[in-house]
Amino acid sequence: MSTEAPAIRLSEVTKTFGAVNAVDGLNLDIAAGEFFSMLGPSGSGKTTVLRLIAGFELPTAGTIELFGRDVTGTAPFDRDVNTVFQDYALFPHMSVLDNVAYGLRVRGMGKAERRERARAALEKVRLGSFGDRRPAQLSGGQRQRVALARATVVEPKALLLDEPLGALDLKLREQMQVELKEIQRDLGITFIFVTHDQEEALTLSDRIAVFSDGRIEQLGTPAEIYERPRSPFVAAFVGTSNIFDDALSRRLLGRPGAHSLRPEKLSLAAGEPPASAGGPATGEHVAAGTIAELVYVGSVTRIFVDLDAGMRVVVVEQNDRHRGIPEERGRRVSVTWRDSDLVALGRANAAAPNDTTTMTH
Structure with a gap:
């Protein structure tokens, strides 16, 4: 990741629609060459932030800088970004070739040069031999x-992607996730990716901003x-969690x-x-329980x-040859976990969807 000045900087950016604060005093720096994802549920503000960066919306308050230039009131066509x-x-x-060359045509570039540039761009996305086809002759991944x-x-100096994989089926979406990351690495430009799919964000991103109610709930690497x-x-x-509230903790x-x-x-x-199981000396906790349900999902069982x-x-x-016990509903079991795997949770901008076990896709 580049150590240059931020490619994109939002300072105290607010966007209101009537009485609704879609974006609430946002401060955010995105580095040059970074694959940055904005993740959150519908209505969390992530798409509004993307539109503010693109210039399709203007902030109610605050400033937006692109590569050191204040573009807060600048029209979309005068920003070094594309969507x-x-x-x-x-x-x-x-x-396909004319589709790719269209933006260069609008900018007044000569036919020979723009077609040459368009062919080079198709080569970068591994579609060099598809220039003469029409979009209807392509698969969903090829059109993407x-x-x-x-x-x-x-x-452009930055590419903004508004849930571009959402229309693809699961297998193609997984394939395109890998290809999209490779394309971004080859191009070396900043990608800003909006998604509600946490697995997609974890797969693609250098950093992720998790949005809730117009604010960033957490910013960090996928692992963080x-x-x-x-x-x-x-x-x-983000993922599946067992959440212990204060009383249970x-x-x-x-x-x-x-x-x-x-x-x-x-486990x-x-x-x-056993009466001697777990405790401070081992750093483990053991609790008794009863299996209520099993969900087989291929590589794992929940x-x-x-x-x-x-x-x-x-x-x-994991559904491998070393399964721990023969599971069945109603079986009595012991559940074990380590102190080191527990994560203390601070106060949230928004409440968790559930108080206990929470699952997302």
């Missing part, structure tokens, strides 16, 4: 790459966001405050826990356990 939307908006009557080529051929969530909202929204953990524990950090054993202490937790076990 890729979910629907791609390709011209169906034009060839054409949209990327069209957006980058004009050489997942492994050390700072609030119940982040723990619940005091009763089960012997400590005050809310805590998060990822399902893969728990199961058949039967009741096992829901009702603890005797009054909380339902989810445990994830």
